[in-house]
Amino acid sequence: KKFPPGPKWIPILGCAAEVFKLREKTGYLYKTVKILTKTYTKDGAIVGLKIGKDKIVMVNSLDANKEMLFNEDIDGRPKGIFYQTRTWGERRGLLLTDGELWKEQRRFLIRHLKEFGFGRRGMEEIARSEAGHIIEDILETINNNDGKSAVIQMHNFFNVYILNTLWTMMAGIRYKPSDPQMKVLQNLLFDLFAAVDMVGALFSHFPILCVLAPTMSGYRDFIRTHKRIWKFLRDEIARHKERFDPCKEDRDFMDVYIRVLLDKGEVDTYSEGQLVATCMDMFMAGTETTSKSMSFCFSYLVREQEVQKKAQMEIDRVVGRDRAPSLDDRPNMPYNEAIVHECVRHFMGRTFGVPHRALRDTTLAGYFIPEDTMVVSNFTNILMDENLFDDPYAFKPERFLNNGKISLPDHYFPFGIAKHRCMGDVLAKCNIFVFNTTMLQKFDFLQVPGEPAPSLDHVDGATPSAAPFKALVVPRTE
């Protein structure tokens, strides 16, 4: 009673059959939610589902999203086989935990990451150095071609460089794109993201399938991929432990954590498992999000040459061609800063937030939300709402400018709000700004002759990706 409106439930299945059928028909979770909302609700604010054992509420309207994110009764993270299997049956990590463990470990991570670059200056230094590698790698590709231009696969181009900015702080490591270890890690992350979506997988809604149909339900692959990721991280921790010298200064976050474990042992919320889970969460939350925002950005920049030219004119005027852009230039480059916000909008506007969980019985938008219901922000409904963002699927940095200055509306919060707000927003915006401006300073990104423009469709998954596309990359002339 008073649960948010939605399709009828039948025993065991809930409304799974209807949801899966729509998902198959539309190809996208957000389209499925749109149809369900239109069919079953009057005001569209929230829609209630039951898929197998899970009660799920999708939060559509701006007001309901704000109410949800500020409601401390909905500040939990989901529990259950899907969320715990990824951390060997225990609740570990930062992204999908709550309570004391989450509070203590989030604080510890932020405090200590700052020692290795997670502050403004450090981030900038790492981002600029990585952007320098991007330029070198592109020039090498061009020189290996005809010395004048090269066709580059762009939709997954940024993964390794973004991963490096985070992994430098976490484990003191940067990879070359061709490094075999890097390829392994990228394939693992790809498998991980392709197999699930934001609200889980078949086996999480119907845990009995882990036993009855482990392959068909996705459970076997999920375990296999996770085992390989755990091994990758545990091997790196073992290498750190071997090299660790208590008399020397810590070189990265792994060293700091190892020191705590050696000094105090596995006490309170600290454990080697927690370190593995934290690294895994940083990969999940921090790499795909930023690199996919950048690939959406370039898919539009290739289509919208006018936008690219405007960005380049601002770079030429403020930075010139003889030095690399820096964060100090950002206040003088509102157009390029607006591009950063526009590309994050295009990424988050095609997906959902990290799921929350009702910690106790509560209410939302006037409906009853029982304890343990999963509650999910539908960002598409806000960031792609034409009443809030004019012509939402167009790439228009100007929407974030007012009299030549950056102006962000209250309804733009792609990193969430309140307690579980993203802890990497500053890093993400720094990386995107520095990478974009450094690349646009040096190169033009053009449509490949004879090929269609990058598609506006995207590939669905735990996070959305720009559809595969290539660009013709040409060094800029004076």
Ligand code: HEM
């Ligand atoms: C364009 C890039 C990014 C976007 C759009 C983004 C967006 C988000 C969103 C919407 C949430 C959920 C907020 C909530 O549950 O209420 C979140 C959480 C989180 N993000 Fe990000 N994020 C990005 C980059 C990053 C980066 C670079 C890092 C790593 C440094 C990161 C680490 C996290 C973590 C650890 C959480 C969980 C926070 C918590 O529950 O306390 N994110 N992010």
